[in-house]
Amino acid sequence: MFKKIMSILIVGIMLISFVGCSKTNDTSTDAGTDVDVDTPAAVTTQVLKLSFNQSENHPQYKALETFGKHLEEETGGAYAIEISPNALLGDQRASSELVQSGAIQMAVVGNPIVENFNKDFAVIGLPYIYDSLEHQKEVFTSGILNELFASVSGNGFEVVGAFTAGSRNVYADKAIEKPADLSGYKIRVMESDTMKKMLDYMGGIGTPMAQGEVYTAVQQGVLEGGENNEVTYVDLKHYEIAPYFSYTQHLMVPDLIIINNNIYAGMSNENKEIFNRLMNETIENQFAGWNDSVEDAKKVAIENGATFVELDIRPFQENVTPLHNEVTASSEKTKKLYDEIRTLAQ
Ligand code: GCU
Incomplete structure (x- = not known):
């Protein structure tokens, strides 16, 4: 009996941490703060749990942290990002599956992980295909990868961009x-x-x-x-x-940023525009800071x-x-x- 109660409790805790990814914000005061108020004006914040396999010191972590801050501000508290570093939610392969199932909402995964869903991704991870960081930035920001990225959206996630990880x-x-x-x-x-x-x-x-x-x-x-x-x-x-x-x-x-399909599709046009714009800026900034790192x-x-x-x-x-x-x-x-x-x- 004790065991049964314990397992119900454990499952409960897991559900709260995975599914209960929303909080209520008071829009009448400072949007994005964590004040719980039960008024019709309250905005529910969708917390996007993001799995990251490296530490808080990594430049991609820092870039995503800034992205999350701006996303929360600009969407009036509708979306926030919660990054789990150090592969706490599993390695990149496991994380991609959690995003697919919706147990978590986002992850950064190396190109080979997405190559498992569409072999064509191999081309952007070929040895010596990029001549320099500038060349890679041009490829990632020019739009020529849009069609490739869209090709995997039937698998439960969208590829919303690519970070550099240098050479x-x-x-x-x-x-x-x-x-x-x-x-x-x-x-x-x-x-x-x-x-x-x-x-x-x-x-x-x-x-x-x-x-x-x-x-x-x-x-x-x-x-x-x-x-x-x-x-x-x-x-x-x-x-x-x-x-x-x-x-x-x-x-x-490339390190690809992926997001659960339903979450992405569920964004209003306005919030999606904010999300995409901030993501593009984040990618540019991450390139700019790479050499210093x-x-x-x-x-x-x-x-x-x-x-x-x-x-x-x-x-x-x-x-x-x-x-x-x-x-x-x-x-x-x-x-x-x-x-x-x-x-x-x-
Ligand atoms: C890089 C890359 C990671 C990847 C790792 C690896 O650090 O940024 O996405 O997981 O290499 O070799 O597995």
Whole structure:
């Protein structure tokens, strides 16, 4: 009996935290404050729970925090954002499922997660497809990805934008300067076939794994290293287990911002316009602040004994060419998008 009461209580608490995502605000005073008043003028705030797999120090977290503040202000308290950092609500794959089912409302997920819903997404996560941060920004803000993003909306969520996560580089227990240096090296990649193939072409053994497991896997010798940007390398203290960070610059994987379909469809035109406008501004700002975050992260890594290695990327670029051919041959849409992305580089 006691057990039964306890399980009812636990389920109750979970329901309150997941479903009870609304609060009542008094619009007659300061919109967006948390005063509960039972008057007809009261506005119910839809709290958008957002799952984030990195820490509060991450520039994307900070960008989303500002986004949430402005969203609450501009919608007169109709919408607010509550970010759960550090993968507290699960890894990116689990979070995308929670958004689909409506248990939570938003998440930031790496492109490979959405690639599972439509293979065409592989093209925007191809190695060396972006020449620079500026080029990637141009691609993300030019509107050429709108059709691709809309293609997954039948799956219970919408892709409302893409953040940059800078360039990814290989890190291990030794400097990686050429493909042969990766021979026999198991390097963690994000959970995607394209990423695995990429690392294999680069000369190593791509090993798909969730980000949260990498530290221990390298420490225990299951992996020789990983690949990521400087910010995550430092955020997760990976310099402690893999102190050589080699500038292969092989990837600039988009981080996609997703929102539950019904929540998005349920917004008034006015609130949707505010949401989209603020999201676009947030993406621009996040690009603008990225290089500073990288410099800050590098300082911390160097203070902690990490070595940053410059190298000639051309042999790696040549090695991954077959992957470009494979992905562009997979559909007309992918080929078209590939050409459009490359055109924007010029
Ligand atoms: C980056 C990226 C994350 C991703 C992570 C990973 O940090 O921003 O979205 O989860 O890499 O390698 O898994």
